[in-house]
Amino acid sequence: MLGEVVELIDETPRVRSIVLDIPHWPGHLAGQHVDVRLTAEDGYQAQRSYSIASAPEEPRLLITVERLPDGEVSSYLVGELRPGDSLELRGPIGGYFVWEVRMGGPLLLVAGGSGIVPLMAMLRHRAASRTGAGARLVYSSRSWEEIIYREELERLASGPAGPLVIHTLTRTQPPGWTGYARRVDGAMLAEAAWPPSHGPTAFICGPTPFVEAVASALVLLGYPATSVKTERFGPTGG
């Protein structure tokens, strides 16, 4: 299936969103991903998976890509791709790390870096469907400048029944920062996460050590293992 690039949005210095117009998109669930395949003139191909950032309700498909050092596909998508280009993709893929309104809440979303992308699709889906299901996002970024979707998250949080958005900045903090300034840990989750008695479903996405730490901490806080869904990416994602 081919999508036309209609717009490119620079989210942070290393992260770009690609807005795609796909004529026969079959629809997707928040949390799913697509496979993107690039083909060189001589037939050489490379493919990678990228999480979908847009809500199912939106007319266009959005993927958000972080440029990785030496990334074969990400450096093309973030550096070379232009509006008007076509992108070959396949999907949607994945049916476990997904959230639909009918699954209810409350939702605990925990993101590390570009792990925010599939969780953003869930927050956008939640906003578009105006559900009353509660949602909290704990989002770890290295610095204020590297928070992906920062302004939209602020808008969502300040809206009626908006999610509670809690940032932690692990490397540098702006002057006057009063929020968390460390990696997500058990003490932070004890303060910020829903208590297990509320019956929350947790979605965690980020680099492997981040996901390992957060998932273990939630289980220690009393979250049943089956209520904790994880999606990981390595530093080698390409």
Added chain:
Amino acid sequence: MAHVSRGFRGKRAKEREGDRLPPGQYLVEGFPVLSAGPTPHTPLEEWSFSILGLVAEPKTWSWEAFGALPKEEVRTDIHCVTKWSKLDTTWEGVSIDTLLEGVEHHATHVLAFSDGDYTTNLPLEDVVDGKAWVATAYDGRPLEPEHGGPARLLVPHLYFWKSAKWVRGFQLRDHDEPGFWESYGYHMYGDLWREQRYAGD
């Protein structure tokens, strides 16, 4: 005719590695981790491996008994459906042939089951005759929990989700039934050279 991506050239790892890299895969040096939920930590004294289902007599090994079984060293390439491949990995484990020795059965398929309610389905013929192991060591060291320790299945000729982490046993069956990822749209078999990633491939 594939769509040509304007201005794309690529890194060509596939050409450097000749025919060792299956279609659609790329090489990694590290060892990425993928799993659907928290990493289970079953104490070794509670661990066991069982062969259940359509067998005349079910079998179960404690960690200690399992450790006494003969081990094989396996050097192999591994390939994940998320498209990374890692060449020349070394493992130590017990061959499934060893585990099925003396087990009377008429099974055609197995459902491997793991801590954390993970399952995956395989044809029996794909786990016998030296094609699959229950691995307990990676790169000379006990297998770490995030990579499936204390024991994981190792079926290197299929996509790596078939190599179930935290494996605790086999259900022997006379029919094929989808496991965890297979019921979420991943391929029932997962032949990596025929690129059977998702249902319908």
